Structure formats: C-alpha cells, structure tokens
Amino acid sequence: MRAVPPRRSTLWPRSATPRSAPPHRPSARPRGARSVARWPPSPTPTRPARRRTIPPPSLGATGPRRPARSPPRATASLSAAHMRMLRKELPRLPLPSDKGGSKATATITADIADAPLVVTNTTISATAGIANSTPLATFTDPGGAEPVADYSATVNWGDGGTASATIRGPDANGVFTISGSPSYTAAGTPTVTITVHHDAVTPDAAVEDAAAVIGPVNYASPGGGVTVRVVNGSLQILSGSTIASSTPLADVTSLTVSGADGVANSFTLDYSGGTFVVPGGITFNGGALPATPSNSLTISGGSFDTDTLDFSTAHDGSIQLGTGGQVVNYTNMTPLVNTGTADKVVFTLPNGTVVASLEAGLTAGTIELVSGNGSFEITTLLAPSGSLTVNSGSGADTVTAAASFYNNFSGQLTVHGAANTLSVHAIPAGTLAATEGSALSRALATFSDPKGAGTAADYTATIDWGDGSSATTASVTGPDASGLFTISGSHTYAEASATAETASVVVHRANAIDVTVSDGVSVAEATLGAQGTTIAAAVAARFAQTIATFSDADKSANISDYSATIDWGDHSSLTTVSGSQLQAAGGGFNVPGSHTYADTGTFTIRVTVSDGGLASATATSVADVTSSVPFEAVDATYTIGSGAVSISDAKGLLAGDTAPSLLSVTPGTVTGAQGGSFVFKADGSFTYTPAAGFPGYDSAQFTVTDASGDTATHTVTVLSQHGGVVWKFYESVLNRLPDAAGLQYWTNYFNSGGSTGDMAFGFFESDELLDKVISNYYEQYLLRPLDSGGLTYWKGVWHSTVGPEQIKAGFADSPEFYHSAGGTPQSWITALYQRILDRTPDPACEGFWMNYYQRQTAAGVDAGVVRDHIALGFFTAVEAYGNDVAGWFQEYLFRAPTDAEKMQYVNQMLAGASDRTVEQAITNLPAYASNPATPAAGTGMPLADYYQTTAQTQAVVAAKDALFASL
Structure with missing residues (x-):
C-alpha cells in the first residue's frame, strides 16, 4: 500500500529533514468516523490501533550506488475510511529519487483507531417462568459494519444471572440486533445490562434498561409487620414502614408473602387507598407458628358485595372478597380481621367436628366467629349490612349465637347443615x-x-x-x-x-x-275541633249561654276528661269550666258561660278547650254588648292641678256620650270617697274641691238622664299627677283599672318620694303579672292551659334567675316547642329565627347553629341541653336585645329609642343586666314619670286611654318582650 499524497507532488523534500508544511487533510471530521487522522500523528495515540507497515518497492541496481540514507519515517492514526482510501491510492504513489538517480526506501506506519460502537436500548418485556427469545438492544459500528463474527455480546439479567446474547445483522441500515432468552422466576423490574465487544477493541460498549417482567411476586418477610398495598399503580410490599418491593400491578400475576418461622408475623392487605385484584391470587404464609400462635392477617378497608371465608384447617383457608373478586389464601394464620364492609358474608366451616359461636365484637358494629374446639381461627369483621350465612362442613357441627350477637348484627342470619337451637x-x-x-x-x-x-x-x-x-x-x-x-x-x-x-x-x-x-x-292526641259563636248582651246585665262548641276525633273519651277556659276580652279574670259543667250535644260538647260586661262594645272571647292531655283547641266568639238604656255613657277620669278645679262642659262628664235625645247630668253636690266635694251641673261640667290632706285621688258617682227619663250611673275619678302615673301603669302593664287599695298604696309611695322604676320593679314581681305571663306562655307556645304545678315551677325559676330569660329559653327548647316546629334540629332553628327575631334565617348564621348543634350532640352532649344553649344564645344576642329595648320604649314611652339609647341598654344587657333591670331603668326615666303632665292649678284634663293595643298587650303578657310575643 501507498499513502495518499498531499497536494504537492512529493511526500517529503530532497533534504533528509522533512519540511514542516502540513499535508492535505479533511476540513471537518467525517460523520460517524472513529477519529480524525492527523499528520504527523499525535505522539501518544488515544487508544490502541491496528498497526500496518507499508514497504516501498525495490530501487533496483542501476546507477551509481551511494551510501544509504536513513529514510524519513512518518506515523499516522487513520480512520478505517482513510485506510480504505490509502489502499487505493498508495500503489500509484511515485518513488522519489535524487539527481544522481538514487532512490530511498520509506516505511509509513498508520495507527488506525476504531470508534466506539453505538448501542441503543429497547423495551424489554418478559414473562416469569417462560424463556422466550426477546430483543434486548441494537447497535451500529460508526466505522462501518463488519462481519457479525467480529462482535459478541453478554447480558446481565439483573437477577444474578448472566448469559451470552445472540447478535444478528446487520440490516440494510447497518443495524445489528442483540437478543436473549431471560429466565425470570418472579415479576419485577430488574436492571438488564447488555455489553457488546468488538474484536480486541477496548473498552466494550454497554447499555442498561429496566425489564418489565410479568409474573408472580414472592416476598420473604424477616418477621414483624408486612403491608401489601397499591400506590400509583404499583404493588408495594412494606416491611414495617419501609418499602421492600414495588412492582407495577399490571405485571403481577400472583403474590406470595411468606413470614419468618418461629416469630410473630403480622400481615395487612390494605384496601384503604382503593381496591385492586391480583389475578392469580394472594397468598400469605405465616411460617411455623411460635409457641404462642400470633400470625395475624388483617384486611383493611374495601367495600364488597359478598365476602366468602372458607376455613380449611385450624389455621389455613381462603377468603374471596366480592363476587368473582380477589382470592386471598392463607396458612398458619390466627387470628383473622376484616375491617372492610360487605353486604353479605358467607362462612364455610372446615371438615370434621366443629363447634362455632357467633358473638359481638369488642368494637361497636363488629362480630366474631369463634371456634369452641380450635377447629378454625377466630375471625373478626364488620357486621354485614345484609345477610350472614354459615355453611357447615362434613362433620357434626354445632353453631350457637351469644346473647350479645344481635346487639351488633341486624341483618338476616342463616345456618346450613349444622345442629343448632338458634332462636329466630x-x-x-x-x-x-x-x-x-x-x-x-x-x-x-x-x-x-x-x-x-x-x-x-x-x-x-x-x-x-x-x-x-x-x-x-x-x-x-x-x-x-x-x-x-x-x-x-x-x-x-x-x-x-x-x-x-x-x-x-x-x-x-x-x-x-x-x-x-x-x-x-x-x-x-286526637284532633280537637272548636267553633265559636256570636253573643248579644246588654251592659251591666248578666247573661248565661253557650259560648263555644267543640268535638273530639277520639269518640271514646269521657266528658269528664275535658275542661275549658274563657277569656271574656274585657280584662276581667278568666273563667274555668270543668268537665262536669260541659254539655254533650250532637256528638260534641258545648261550653256554657255566664258573664256581665260593664261597658258597651264588641268584645272578642277566646275559649280554649283541653282534653286533660296534650291536645287543645281554641275558638273565638264575639260578644256584642249594647246599653240597656237607649244611650251610651262612660266613666270619666281626670288629672287635676292644685286647688279647687273647674272642668268645662266641653271636657265634662257628657263629652263623647251618645244618645238619640239630649242627655243631662243630675246636678248637685256629692262628697267624694276621699272627702272632696264634687259639684255637678246639668251640662256635664263640674267643680272639685279637694279635702285637706288630699291623697292624690278621689271619686264620686253621677247620674245621666235622657229626654225619656232613662238613667245610667257612672263614676268620675280625679287624680293628682302622681295618681295619673299609677293609673297609667295599671292600664298599660296589668291591662286593668287599679283597685282602690293598689291605687292608694302606689300613689302614697310616689307622694313619699318613690320612683317610677321602683314601682315598676314591684309590678314585675307581682303574682298577678307573673300569673298572666306564664299562663300566656302555655297558651301561646304549648297550646294548652296553665296547670298549677307548671305555674309554681316557672314562678320559682323567674325569681331565682332574676327575670324571664331562662323561662323563655325553657319554653323555646321544650319538646313541645321542638315538635311544633317540625321535630328536626333544622326546623327548630328556623323557628327560633322566625319566632324570636321575627325574620327568616340567613344561610351563614343558620349553618353556624346547625354545625354547633351537630358538633355538640356528636360529642355526647344531650340534645335538650344543646337546644337550651342555643335558645339562650338567641335571647342574649345583640339583635334580640335591640328588639327588646325597642319594644319597651314603645310600651312605656310610646316612641322608638334613639340609636344611642338602644345601644346604651343593649350594652347593659350584654354586660349581664336582666330584662326587668332594664325595664326598671326605662320606666325610671323622667319622660315616663312626667306622663301624664301636671295640669295648671285650678284646671284638669281627661286622662288618656293607656290600655295596650292587641300587639302591645301580647308584648306585656310576654314579659314586655315585643318580639318574643310573636311566637
């Protein structure tokens, strides 16, 4: 091979010392190359390279010979791509020679470094117990794919096992595939490591990935508490509070948890975070029992239609949670506990002779199945809401139920195939x-x-x-x-x-x-029906007739069971009609009555009938009272100034009288009850001269005559300003005229320097007022007449608690009031708003009181005590106090309080002042004591009518509480 020449025509200069000019090289590193060839090479290669020596061709023997020179030597680290290029180009490389024709011999050594393999992991899935070949990873060789025999791979399966892997490829894209056959025994996510080796090149390439192994999960406990649960889709096993194992639930085909031998093992199958199913079942093995059996299994939470418990032996068995649901097997276990709920529970007893007892558990709502001869483990569970079935085994079984069993179980019990004397x-x-x-x-x-x-x-x-x-x-x-x-x-x-x-x-x-x-x-009580009537009566003439009729849906009742009270509507005392006085008529009863009206007018009569129990009914009759003479005259009352007093005819005794003909007063001089002298004139004018030591009041009778000679006798009363205040108090508070003794006592009290507030205190404590107040409570709130025992009790409460607050709360939280409001806490609280504060409740406040009621009763506080606290809260609220003060100002001062006045008295009540204390303070104001005003000396003024209107009368009767009277 010859090295690829640079752009110049020679690789080196003629001089023995090579030039330093750089050779030609690529401008950038080729994509995927192992390394970039550098010329000259780095003194120290970065990794071992294959070394190849390329000898030059022989120089031949022609020409003069010169001493041989040491040829220059070059070393290069080239990529495989460069090496392939060298193989092509070096044979065409010309040999250099000097001028004399001598040629040198050159040796080029190229260090060619392999780039690391590129290994890519892939999803690894396996099934425990099945060794199927599965792809594990892929790789490519950046230097170009070489024969598959140049590569090898090993796999560490992450469970302690290793194996050689199979490599196939490359495919058209130069990709090799690594496969292996895992042999896992349990489900899990082991970390698989694949290592790929390329010839003798180091280091090897490796990649890791977590395998998804579908299969059973087996866990050996060291002892103590073990909990099985599912969190975020993973089946977790906890040893104590430490997570010992976590496997995707979808990968688990079965679960086996084994306890340690000879120690206590406590297993919990936790469904509190939601139910789950392991298809192949769950098995808990308690291990060898210690000397005292204490391996326990608890199923915590969950809700199923039917739980089926099959007892195999004394400590072995199975539980199926729900129809077709999770099967839980267990061995060496005692006791069993199931805190989940089920509609139905089925027990199947083991074979052999079994003695079983059904008992109430120690915790409310739990039951127990207990073996009397140790044939199965004690089992505690929440009582099923529907039925409980006990199926006997193959032997002679006996099943009993403890007396307490049905305290905790209210469903249907059925025992099949066992001898029992169980009651229904x-x-x-x-x-x-x-x-x-x-x-x-x-x-x-x-x-x-x-x-x-x-x-x-x-x-x-x-x-x-x-x-x-x-x-x-x-x-x-x-x-x-x-x-x-x-x-x-x-x-x-x-x-x-x-x-x-x-x-x-x-x-x-x-x-x-x-x-x-x-x-x-x-x-x-059977429903009572009452019907009123209209009565015609003459003034000052006693009449006796049927005042009302009533009927009772209870036709078996005796007439002696009933009684009636009659309020004649003229401020006179109530009349009581006993059962013996009632008259049977047409399947019902008549209430007879006799009365004399002192004044003419239309009077509303209220007849309340009671059957002696809880039922009562009220009828309203009307009395039309006319004069027995053809004209109408009335009594006259005046406040007078000092000295002899003269009253004109315009304000005189005939003012306001009516008659078809002219009326006149029999003239003359009459001595009054307190020694004063009245001189009457025919036109109704008169003069009054007080006697020495005038006590503040005096009266005399006068006669009125019409043109036909018909006569009527009436009374004229004169009062000092103090006497007028006393008269006003009787009319406004007791709703009647003052009696002579009372008028004398309180007028003398004022004349001696007494205050109106102290007088009010005396009135508020009087039996007359308390009797009216408490009697009205019964009729208004409980819809029945007052009984003597109730009157004595509530008067004692009034005196001991310094006012009506406890009485009002007592009536408001009474069972009778509670049921009249609807009989539920919600309806009762709504009624408090409507009847005490005279408005519908706002949602926030109503919610507050409902939450208070529920919290207190849940904490064990008696419901009656809670209602008493709430009722007092209403009567002692700022809103209720403000309504009280406004009512008292209207009643006593005939006006509304200013904002400052209202807050003054509300703050006093918030600080603990009682109703009667504040009423006493209001009646002690100068505005109350100065009404009526004092006439000028020698003059007099007719006294105003201070009787309360219907609404005001109800307010007075309800202990001066205008709002509470609307109950």
Missing part, C-alpha cells in the same frame, strides 16, 4: 305513630330463622301494647323471597301519652328460646 332473629319496626281513639294496624317486626325458613305456621307471636291492656295474638305471614317473616297486629290506644308507649313482640318457635323485641309507640 327478630327486628322491630322502630317508632310507631298512633292516635288515641283510632286503631293502629300495621307490622311491628320482621324475623328470619337461622335454621332456614319454615312456614308461617311454625311460628307464633304475641304483642303487649304497653298500656295495661291484655296481650294479643299477632299475625305471622311469610316468608318472602329473602326468607323474612312479618309480624302484624292491631290495637286502639285509649289515651295519648307525653312519652312513647312500648309495644313488646314475643316470637316463639319450637325447640328454641323465645325472642322479644320492642317498638316505641308515640300516641298522639
């Missing part, structure tokens, strides 16, 4: 709703028979209805398609009950213990 499993219907006097006909319980459903004739049942009546025989029907029997009965409760009755059902089957279950029966 009965489930009560729950709380039943009945109405007094009406028949309750319905199913009271259902039951299933663990021995297998017979016919209805195999069972009997009786019902004790809990009201003292004799037990009755129940009807047993069934079974239905699921094996359930139904127990039904019919009964009529004579009376309603504030607490639920208990209906006890006893189920009997031969050769078994009777089973008793109980239903609560809420017996409601």
Whole structure:
C-alpha cells in the first residue's frame, strides 16, 4: 500500500529533514468516523490501533550506488475510511529519487483507531417462568459494519444471572440486533445490562434498561409487620414502614408473602387507598407458628358485595372478597380481621367436628366467629349490612349465637347443615305513630330463622301494647323471597301519652328460646275541633249561654276528661269550666258561660278547650254588648292641678256620650270617697274641691238622664299627677283599672318620694303579672292551659334567675316547642329565627347553629341541653336585645329609642343586666314619670286611654318582650 499524497507532488523534500508544511487533510471530521487522522500523528495515540507497515518497492541496481540514507519515517492514526482510501491510492504513489538517480526506501506506519460502537436500548418485556427469545438492544459500528463474527455480546439479567446474547445483522441500515432468552422466576423490574465487544477493541460498549417482567411476586418477610398495598399503580410490599418491593400491578400475576418461622408475623392487605385484584391470587404464609400462635392477617378497608371465608384447617383457608373478586389464601394464620364492609358474608366451616359461636365484637358494629374446639381461627369483621350465612362442613357441627350477637348484627342470619337451637332473629319496626281513639294496624317486626325458613305456621307471636291492656295474638305471614317473616297486629290506644308507649313482640318457635323485641309507640292526641259563636248582651246585665262548641276525633273519651277556659276580652279574670259543667250535644260538647260586661262594645272571647292531655283547641266568639238604656255613657277620669278645679262642659262628664235625645247630668253636690266635694251641673261640667290632706285621688258617682227619663250611673275619678302615673301603669302593664287599695298604696309611695322604676320593679314581681305571663306562655307556645304545678315551677325559676330569660329559653327548647316546629334540629332553628327575631334565617348564621348543634350532640352532649344553649344564645344576642329595648320604649314611652339609647341598654344587657333591670331603668326615666303632665292649678284634663293595643298587650303578657310575643 501507498499513502495518499498531499497536494504537492512529493511526500517529503530532497533534504533528509522533512519540511514542516502540513499535508492535505479533511476540513471537518467525517460523520460517524472513529477519529480524525492527523499528520504527523499525535505522539501518544488515544487508544490502541491496528498497526500496518507499508514497504516501498525495490530501487533496483542501476546507477551509481551511494551510501544509504536513513529514510524519513512518518506515523499516522487513520480512520478505517482513510485506510480504505490509502489502499487505493498508495500503489500509484511515485518513488522519489535524487539527481544522481538514487532512490530511498520509506516505511509509513498508520495507527488506525476504531470508534466506539453505538448501542441503543429497547423495551424489554418478559414473562416469569417462560424463556422466550426477546430483543434486548441494537447497535451500529460508526466505522462501518463488519462481519457479525467480529462482535459478541453478554447480558446481565439483573437477577444474578448472566448469559451470552445472540447478535444478528446487520440490516440494510447497518443495524445489528442483540437478543436473549431471560429466565425470570418472579415479576419485577430488574436492571438488564447488555455489553457488546468488538474484536480486541477496548473498552466494550454497554447499555442498561429496566425489564418489565410479568409474573408472580414472592416476598420473604424477616418477621414483624408486612403491608401489601397499591400506590400509583404499583404493588408495594412494606416491611414495617419501609418499602421492600414495588412492582407495577399490571405485571403481577400472583403474590406470595411468606413470614419468618418461629416469630410473630403480622400481615395487612390494605384496601384503604382503593381496591385492586391480583389475578392469580394472594397468598400469605405465616411460617411455623411460635409457641404462642400470633400470625395475624388483617384486611383493611374495601367495600364488597359478598365476602366468602372458607376455613380449611385450624389455621389455613381462603377468603374471596366480592363476587368473582380477589382470592386471598392463607396458612398458619390466627387470628383473622376484616375491617372492610360487605353486604353479605358467607362462612364455610372446615371438615370434621366443629363447634362455632357467633358473638359481638369488642368494637361497636363488629362480630366474631369463634371456634369452641380450635377447629378454625377466630375471625373478626364488620357486621354485614345484609345477610350472614354459615355453611357447615362434613362433620357434626354445632353453631350457637351469644346473647350479645344481635346487639351488633341486624341483618338476616342463616345456618346450613349444622345442629343448632338458634332462636329466630327478630327486628322491630322502630317508632310507631298512633292516635288515641283510632286503631293502629300495621307490622311491628320482621324475623328470619337461622335454621332456614319454615312456614308461617311454625311460628307464633304475641304483642303487649304497653298500656295495661291484655296481650294479643299477632299475625305471622311469610316468608318472602329473602326468607323474612312479618309480624302484624292491631290495637286502639285509649289515651295519648307525653312519652312513647312500648309495644313488646314475643316470637316463639319450637325447640328454641323465645325472642322479644320492642317498638316505641308515640300516641298522639286526637284532633280537637272548636267553633265559636256570636253573643248579644246588654251592659251591666248578666247573661248565661253557650259560648263555644267543640268535638273530639277520639269518640271514646269521657266528658269528664275535658275542661275549658274563657277569656271574656274585657280584662276581667278568666273563667274555668270543668268537665262536669260541659254539655254533650250532637256528638260534641258545648261550653256554657255566664258573664256581665260593664261597658258597651264588641268584645272578642277566646275559649280554649283541653282534653286533660296534650291536645287543645281554641275558638273565638264575639260578644256584642249594647246599653240597656237607649244611650251610651262612660266613666270619666281626670288629672287635676292644685286647688279647687273647674272642668268645662266641653271636657265634662257628657263629652263623647251618645244618645238619640239630649242627655243631662243630675246636678248637685256629692262628697267624694276621699272627702272632696264634687259639684255637678246639668251640662256635664263640674267643680272639685279637694279635702285637706288630699291623697292624690278621689271619686264620686253621677247620674245621666235622657229626654225619656232613662238613667245610667257612672263614676268620675280625679287624680293628682302622681295618681295619673299609677293609673297609667295599671292600664298599660296589668291591662286593668287599679283597685282602690293598689291605687292608694302606689300613689302614697310616689307622694313619699318613690320612683317610677321602683314601682315598676314591684309590678314585675307581682303574682298577678307573673300569673298572666306564664299562663300566656302555655297558651301561646304549648297550646294548652296553665296547670298549677307548671305555674309554681316557672314562678320559682323567674325569681331565682332574676327575670324571664331562662323561662323563655325553657319554653323555646321544650319538646313541645321542638315538635311544633317540625321535630328536626333544622326546623327548630328556623323557628327560633322566625319566632324570636321575627325574620327568616340567613344561610351563614343558620349553618353556624346547625354545625354547633351537630358538633355538640356528636360529642355526647344531650340534645335538650344543646337546644337550651342555643335558645339562650338567641335571647342574649345583640339583635334580640335591640328588639327588646325597642319594644319597651314603645310600651312605656310610646316612641322608638334613639340609636344611642338602644345601644346604651343593649350594652347593659350584654354586660349581664336582666330584662326587668332594664325595664326598671326605662320606666325610671323622667319622660315616663312626667306622663301624664301636671295640669295648671285650678284646671284638669281627661286622662288618656293607656290600655295596650292587641300587639302591645301580647308584648306585656310576654314579659314586655315585643318580639318574643310573636311566637
């Protein structure tokens, strides 16, 4: 071979010393070349190269001979491509000679370096237990593909095994393929290393890749806790809290976890993050049991339709989770625990003689199957929501159920093929709703028979209805398609009950213990209907007639069970009508009454009827009271100034009187009750001269006559300004005229320097007001008359708690109020907003109280206590306090409070001031004490009417709480 010449005609100069001019070389490194040839070569090659010596041709023997010179020597590292070029060009290279014709001999040595092979990995897939040839990698030779025999490859399979690989190729693109036959025994992702060797060239080329091996996963535990779970698609095995193995779930065909021998092994199959299935099954081998068996298997979480547990031997068996679902095999295991849920559970007992007991687990909602003779491991699981089936093995099996078992299991139990004396499993219907006097006909319980459903004739049942009546025989029907029997009965409760009755059902089957279950029966009052009437009456004339009629849906009730109260609408005392005074009429009852009206007008009469229990009804009647004489005159009341007083006819005794003819007052001088002198004139004007030591009030009677000679007698009262304030208080607070003793006491109190606020305090503490307030609470909130025991109790609460707050909260959180609002926490809270704050609840606040209610009851706080706290929260809220203050200002001062006044008293209440303390402060304001105003000396003014309107009256009766009265 001859080296490729440079552009010049010679490789070196004539001189023995070569020139330093560079030879011709490529301008850039060829793509894919092993190296770039340099001339002269680097003193130290970067890698070993094949060395070839190219001798020059012989010079011949012609011409004079000269001493031989040492020929120049050149060394080059060339690529294989350059070498092929050299092979072509060197034979045409001319030999150099000097002038004398002498020729030199030159030797050229070329160091040719191979470029590294380019190896590319590929996806490696394998199936454990199957040794099929599979592509592992590909490679190319940048120096050009050489015969396949020049290459070799080895593979490290990543599981401790190595092997020679097969190389095929090259293909049309110069690509070689490396193949091998892995022999994996388990699934996993081992790292496979492929090493390719090219003749004697070093270093070898290598590439790594993770193989996806489909197959079983086998794990040997060192002992202790082992958890199997799936996270992000990978099956993980944890030893303690350390991940010992992680394999893509899709690559796992089966899983076997083996515990260490002689130590405790605790296995957990964790479905809390979601269920998964290993197609070939999961096996847990507990290893040889230690002296005290303690290999446990827990299935944590998951929800399945049917769980099937097959016991093979004392410590071996299998579990199938769900129909056609995951199969879990186990050996040397005890105990078993399953915390997942299932609709149905099926136990299959092992062969041989088995004694099994069904018991309640230690945790609420769990049950246990326990072996009495060690024939299978104790198994604890959440009670299935549907059915539990026990299938016996081939031997003489006995199955029993502990008394506590049904405390945790409410489904249907069936035991097949085993001797048992299990009683039926009965489930009560729950709380039943009945109405007094009406028949309750319905199913009271259902039951299933663990021995297998017979016919209805195999069972009997009786019902004790809990009201003292004799037990009755129940009807047993069934079974239905699921094996359930139904127990039904019919009964009529004579009376309603504030607490639920208990209906006890006893189920009997031969050769078994009777089973008793109980239903609560809420017996409601029969509906009362009441109808009012219109009454015509004459003033000052007593009348007696039917005031209202009513009927009761309970036709079995006795008339003596009922009572009625009559509010005549004229501020007089209530009239009570006992059952013995009621009159039966047309399937209902009449309420008789007798009354005398002192004034003419139209009066609304409220008649409330109670059956002595929880039911009541109210009828509204109307009394049209007219004068017994053909004219109408009224009593007259005045506040007067000091000294002798003169009242003109325009403001006199006949002001406002009506008659078809002219009225007149019998003139004359009359001495008043307190010694003053009244001088009446015919036109109704009069003068009054107080006696010495005028106490602040005096009165006298006067006679009015019409043109026909008809007469009527009325009373005129004169009051000092202090007496006028007392009169006002009686009308506005007690809704009646003051009695003589009360008027005298409180007027003397004022005359002695007493304050209106202190007087208000005395009124608020009076039995008269408290009786009205508490009586109204009962009628307004509980829809029934006040009973004496309730009055005594709530008055004691009022006095001990310094006001009505606890009473209002007590009524608001009472069971009667709760049920009247709908009987749910949500409806009750809504009613509080509507009845206390007089508005619908906003979602945020309503949500706050609902969350509070749920958190407190979940923490074990009694629901009644929680309602009491919430009710107090409403009555002590800024909004409620503001409504209270506004109501009191309207009631006592006949105006709305300013913003500053409202906040002043609201802040006092927030600081702990009671209702009556704030009311006392408001009534102690000068504006209250100065109304009515003091007339000028010698004059008088008719006293205004201070009786409350209907709304104001309700506010007063509701302890001066205008908003609470709207309940």
